[in-house]
Amino acid sequence: MKFYKFTLIFALAILSFACSKEDGSDTNSSFKTSNFEASINPDDLVGEWKLSAMNADTLVDLNKDGTGDKNLLNESSCFNDMKIIFSQDKTFSTTNARLDFNGGTSNAEFVCVKNRIDFGTWDIEGTDLILHISIDGTIYTDRKALNYNTSTFAFDVSKAESNIYVTDPGDTSASKIRILALEYTRL
DSSP: OHHHHHHHHHHOOOBOOOOOOOOOSOTTOSOOGGGSOOOOOHHHHOEEEEEEEEEEEEEEOTTOSSOOEEEGGGTOSTTTTOEEEEOTTSEEEEEEEEEEEEESTTSOEEEEEEEEEEEEEEEEETTEEEEEEEETTEEEEEEEEBEEOSSEEEEEEEHHHHTTTEEOOSSSTTTTOOEEEEEEEEO
């Protein structure tokens, strides 16, 4: 149930919209761009987005080649099909995956659990993405700040939330991960 409950966090494209202060020649002007917070237009998110990076805060060696990498996509093909589709009518679908380290003949290998599809509704408030996702008949709501530009959006996932993507018994190369930064690219 934990996987299902928190799957919506994956769908959350947490985008902290970045903007820079524009130089103005009149420093006494009461109208300055720095007085306003930019917000994301919901129409800007409409479309299909594919996972393009899943960066950990530490090196991991999931493929056991002796070389660690912070980007889990370089260590496993498990997450290759992850995507989210935001529709104009404010509905969405997300294709998710996760690693389960309780697999293999000795329950010490990871197996990929992928292609779970979830559905829900979404909206934008300022730079926050609000998702309402239905899992087993229960609606879960989550709010995430988004980092957005026209071709990508990104968000961070905490250790507790990362259990959605990596079920770790505590003694694997993924055990030291505290933060995952997920980035999606527009297709």
